[in-house]
Amino acid sequence: MNEGLLLDTCAIIWMANRKQMSQAAMDAFKALSNNGGMLCVSAMSAWEIGMLISRGRLSATKDALPWFEDFVVAGDILVHEATPAVLIDAAYLPEPLHRDPMDRIIIATARKHDLTIITRDRAILAYGAAGHVKTLAC
Numbered sequence: 001m002n003e004g005l006l007l008d009t010c011a012i013i014w015m016a017n018r019k020q021m022s023q024a025a026m027d028a029f030k031a032l033s034n035n036g037g038m039l040c041v042s043a044m045s046a047w048e049i050g051m052l053i054s055r056g057r058l059s060a061t062k063d064a065l066p067w068f069e070d071f072v073v074a075g076d077i078l079v080h081e082a083t084p085a086v087l088i089d090a091a092y093l094p095e096p097l098h099r100d101p102m103d104r105i106i107i108a109t110a111r112k113h114d115l116t117i118i119t120r121d122r123a124i125l126a127y128g129a130a131g132h133v134k135t136l137a138c
Contacts, residue, residue, distance in 0.1 A: 004038040006110045008119035009048040011138045025138040040078045042109045080109050098123045107133050
């Protein structure tokens with residue numbers, strides 16, 4: 001088992017809305033808890049959450065920043081910053097990979113910190129299947 005898991009933005013939303021995760025994801029969360037690993041998110045997911053709430057594509061009873069902060073605190077989640085090294089790594093990821101900059105940054109974050117991405121994003125899962133990053137479908 002890896003030392004940590006990185007939630008993609010879609011996984012954050014699924015968890016916040018208490019949607020059923022895959023058995024594999026549930027097993028990974030349990031193993032993480034048992035082994036003292038870290039549950040992580042990219043700071044870029046905060047931007048994505050903010051955009052979704054501001055555009056009305058994600059309903060929330062509070063503003064985006066308290067929504068994100070409450071999620072992070074409640075889950076004892078580590079937020080990985082988008083450092084210059086991560087941002088530059090995102091520009092040099094092995095191809096082929098779609099051009100979504102947020103996905104590229106999340107992938108680069110996972111690679112930098114040796115994390116497994118929990119996601120439903122087909123492009124990220126395919127990138128993982130190609131051996132470029134560790135992924136697990138949620």
